[in-house]
Amino acid sequence: MHKPVQWGILGASKFARQQMGPAIHAADGARLAGLATSDPANAEPFMRYCPDLYVFDNYDALLTDPEIEAVYIPLPNHLHVEWSLKALDAGKHVLCEKPMTMRAVEFDTLIAKRDQTGLLAAEAYMIVHHPQWQLTRKLIADGAIGKLVHITGAFSYDNRADTGNIRNRAETGGGGLRDIGVYVIGGARFATGQEPVSVSGAIRWENDVDVFTEIRAQFPGFTYSTYVSTRMHPHQEMVFHGETGVIRLTAPFNARVFGEARVEMHRPGFEVQVTRFPADDHYKLQVEAFCRTIREGVVYPCPLEFVRGTQDVIDSVFDGAIAL
Known part of the structure; x- marks a missing residue:
C-alpha cells in the first residue's frame, strides 16, 4: 500500500471549492493536505469536508512546505505558466487547470522544466x-x-x-x-x-x-x-x-x-x-491517475505534448x- 500523495491547492477558486477539492479529498491514493489563500474565510467551505486541512496564507509558503508533494493550480489563465514553473522549481508535481498556457510555444518551457526536474506536470484535462x-x-x-x-x-x-x-x-x-x-x-x-x-x-x-x-x-x-x-x-x-x-x-x-x-x-x-x-467522476479519476503515475510510474494518459497539440x-x- 502506497502512502497517499499529499496535495496542496493554490487559491480558493469556486471550481477548486466545488469540484477539484472534493475530488482530491475523495480520490484513492490522495490526501488534500493544504490550501493557500490570503483570506481564511475562503478556506471554510474546504474545511467542512476536510477538517484537518492546513491553511497557508500565501502561495509561496505552500510551495516551500516539504510535506506537500503535488499542487493543483486553479488560478486565472494568465498565471498558469508562472506558478506551474514555480511549483516545479519547488519540487512539486503540478496539475494545472486548462488552458495551461496562452500560446502553444509556452509548453516548450514547461516540457523542458518537467524533463529537467523529473516531476509530473499535466494540464487538468479531465x-x-x-x-x-x-x-x-x-x-x-x-x-x-x-x-x-x-x-x-x-x-x-x-x-x-x-x-x-x-x-x-x-x-x-x-x-x-x-x-x-x-x-x-x-x-x-x-x-x-x-x-x-x-x-x-x-x-x-x-x-x-x-x-x-x-x-x-x-x-x-x-x-x-x-x-x-x-x-x-x-x-x-x-x-x-x-x-x-x-x-x-x-x-x-x-x-x-x-x-x-x-x-x-x-x-x-x-x-x-x-x-x-x-x-463516474472524471475529476476523481484524473487525480487517481495522477497519483498512480507518481507512486507507481504508470504512464500518465494525457501528457503535456498532447495538450500542446490542442x-x-x-x-x-x-x-x-x-x-x-
Missing part, C-alpha cells in the same frame, strides 16, 4: 479519464461506425451577467475558446488519434473577449465542425458520424453536472444502443479567424 471517452476512442478504432466521415460538436453556456468573471476579461486570458474550446478540439483529437491538417474559424468578440467561435478543420480522411460560446443557452454534445453508424455523447464535458453521461451508438435499421455512466489548434483559430 475528460480523457472518463470511461465514455475511452469507450468512444475504442469504438472508432475498432471500426464500429465504419469509416469516420465527419465530427460535429458544441459546448456553450451564458455568463454575460457575470461581468467580473475572469472568463469575461481579456487581461486574465478569458474567452470561450480557451475555456471550453479545449474540449471540442481535444476531444476529437483524443477519440480519433488524428491531428488536423488545416484549421479555420470565425469569432464574435465582445470587449476583446471571444464569446462565440465556430471552428472548422480537415483531418486525414474526415472533416470537423464545432462551436463554443459563452453567450448561449447551455448545451454540449459530440457526434462522430461514420459510413455505417453514429456515435453521440450527450454530456461529454460536464458529466453528472450537465446530465448523465451516455454514449449512443446509432446503427443501421434505426437501432440505438446506449451505454450509460451515471456515477493549444496549437487554438492558436491557429485565433490567428486565422474571420470576425463575425
Whole structure:
C-alpha cells in the first residue's frame, strides 16, 4: 500500500471549492493536505469536508512546505505558466487547470522544466479519464461506425451577467475558446488519434473577449465542425458520424453536472444502443491517475505534448479567424 500523495491547492477558486477539492479529498491514493489563500474565510467551505486541512496564507509558503508533494493550480489563465514553473522549481508535481498556457510555444518551457526536474506536470484535462471517452476512442478504432466521415460538436453556456468573471476579461486570458474550446478540439483529437491538417474559424468578440467561435478543420480522411460560446443557452454534445453508424455523447464535458453521461451508438435499421455512466467522476479519476503515475510510474494518459497539440489548434483559430 502506497502512502497517499499529499496535495496542496493554490487559491480558493469556486471550481477548486466545488469540484477539484472534493475530488482530491475523495480520490484513492490522495490526501488534500493544504490550501493557500490570503483570506481564511475562503478556506471554510474546504474545511467542512476536510477538517484537518492546513491553511497557508500565501502561495509561496505552500510551495516551500516539504510535506506537500503535488499542487493543483486553479488560478486565472494568465498565471498558469508562472506558478506551474514555480511549483516545479519547488519540487512539486503540478496539475494545472486548462488552458495551461496562452500560446502553444509556452509548453516548450514547461516540457523542458518537467524533463529537467523529473516531476509530473499535466494540464487538468479531465475528460480523457472518463470511461465514455475511452469507450468512444475504442469504438472508432475498432471500426464500429465504419469509416469516420465527419465530427460535429458544441459546448456553450451564458455568463454575460457575470461581468467580473475572469472568463469575461481579456487581461486574465478569458474567452470561450480557451475555456471550453479545449474540449471540442481535444476531444476529437483524443477519440480519433488524428491531428488536423488545416484549421479555420470565425469569432464574435465582445470587449476583446471571444464569446462565440465556430471552428472548422480537415483531418486525414474526415472533416470537423464545432462551436463554443459563452453567450448561449447551455448545451454540449459530440457526434462522430461514420459510413455505417453514429456515435453521440450527450454530456461529454460536464458529466453528472450537465446530465448523465451516455454514449449512443446509432446503427443501421434505426437501432440505438446506449451505454450509460451515471456515477463516474472524471475529476476523481484524473487525480487517481495522477497519483498512480507518481507512486507507481504508470504512464500518465494525457501528457503535456498532447495538450500542446490542442493549444496549437487554438492558436491557429485565433490567428486565422474571420470576425463575425
